[in-house]
Amino acid sequence: xxxxAHEQLDDLSTLGLSRPELESGxxxxxxxxxxxxxxxxxxxxxxxxxxxxxxxxxxVNRSRARRSKKSSAxxxxxxxxxxxxxxxxxxxxxxxxxxxxxxAAAAAAEQTSPEEADDALLxxxxxxxxxxxxxxxxxxAGRHQNDAAKRARLxxxxxxxxxxxxxxxxxMTVLHAEFDPVTGRRIKAAxxxxxxxxxxxxxxxxxxxGDQRTPVQRRADAVANVLTCPGFGAGSxxxxxxxxxxxVRLDYDRLVGGDGEAMLIDGEPLPQTMVDQxxxxxxxAGAIYGVDGAVLWQGRARRLATDDQWAQLVARDGxxxxxxxxxxxxxxxxxxxxxxxxxxxxxxxxxACSHDHHLIHHGSHVLVSTETGWQLVRRSAxxxxxxxxxxx
Numbered sequence: 001x002x003x004x005a006h007e008q009l010d011d012l013s014t015l016g017l018s019r020p021e022l023e024s025g026x027x028x029x030x031x032x033x034x035x036x037x038x039x040x041x042x043x044x045x046x047x048x049x050x051x052x053x054x055x056x057x058x059x060v061n062r063s064r065a066r067r068s069k070k071s072s073a074x075x076x077x078x079x080x081x082x083x084x085x086x087x088x089x090x091x092x093x094x095x096x097x098x099x100x101x102x103x104a105a106a107a108a109a110e111q112t113s114p115e116e117a118d119d120a121l122l123x124x125x126x127x128x129x130x131x132x133x134x135x136x137x138x139x140x141a142g143r144h145q146n147d148a149a150k151r152a153r154l155x156x157x158x159x160x161x162x163x164x165x166x167x168x169x170x171x172m173t174v175l176h177a178e179f180d181p182v183t184g185r186r187i188k189a190a191x192x193x194x195x196x197x198x199x200x201x202x203x204x205x206x207x208x209x210g211d212q213r214t215p216v217q218r219r220a221d222a223v224a225n226v227l228t229c230p231g232f233g234a235g236s237x238x239x240x241x242x243x244x245x246x247x248v249r250l251d252y253d254r255l256v257g258g259d260g261e262a263m264l265i266d267g268e269p270l271p272q273t274m275v276d277q278x279x280x281x282x283x284x285a286g287a288i289y290g291v292d293g294a295v296l297w298q299g300r301a302r303r304l305a306t307d308d309q310w311a312q313l314v315a316r317d318g319x320x321x322x323x324x325x326x327x328x329x330x331x332x333x334x335x336x337x338x339x340x341x342x343x344x345x346x347x348x349x350x351x352a353c354s355h356d357h358h359l360i361h362h363g364s365h366v367l368v369s370t371e372t373g374w375q376l377v378r379r380s381a382x383x384x385x386x387x388x389x390x391x392x
Contacts, residue, residue: 031095038093041079048080074103081106084114087122100130108141116144131324135267142269143261151271154180181268192328194222249315302344305332313351321367322356322376329353333360335367350374
């Protein structure tokens, strides 16, 4: 039944096409791919409905589509949820959203209900790239869960933790570990802190760190140092930079025992028991910005954001406003450039990862404020006349 579709795709050629035509082709193919995904998920949902004792939809997807076991299980769960989310299913068929959007929406529906997710997440899914939508859908689901559900989710995540090691035929040691999001955040921050130290030791921005070791080699060395160096991170009286802290978004109402929000900066909801634990030994960044004594508006007095400002940027943005990369991969960007007399004030700063920061300052992309937050978009053909290669 699909032979004709394959033949039509074979007829598509890139020869002689201009850049606009190639870019338009990618957009059209992405919509076609999304439609194919929607149909595949619908077929999987139909297999689950058969109840004939045959292979599960995940097993069929693994054997026939040759997908991994993990992605097949995720696809089966998404297909099942989409069957009860007609709006999001139609958006996927139309190419308005991607399979990643559908996966994130299905995960949110698992924590709430398909009907609620279908009504609440459609417009956000259409407006946001998949990585940023995943974060917002987690936040939405967290706001619509009671504390008992959050506690059960965290307990389930913690019960699923695992770590195994083995040696390959070539004698390499492999470490595989999975953690709950609270523990995972601490581990990732510690590894990234050591990675950044090694990057600077290899030459940093002024040198050629790639000549010393590749990024994956440097990350492997960072993991090894964190695991094997006794007292790693101890002995320093200086508080870690806020980008390396496991910060939590905490509403004032929640702090005083009310019904406010409490979540990790990536949107993972936290039960009150975990909030109580973190209050004892963790770093808390409140949702109300501008605590007593914290200088958040520097004007033109200094160029670089202070630690207080960084803490609030992490709590407010949660990561890169362009792609959602976690704070340890970000830099503080002046929306109105410093060279254009932009102040180092909290309302003129956003977090941007190195890659997106580079795109902004080299003129190919620009930050646009929308109703759903900042979006990084490609700049129009009309380039601005002033110099592009500048740092915030």
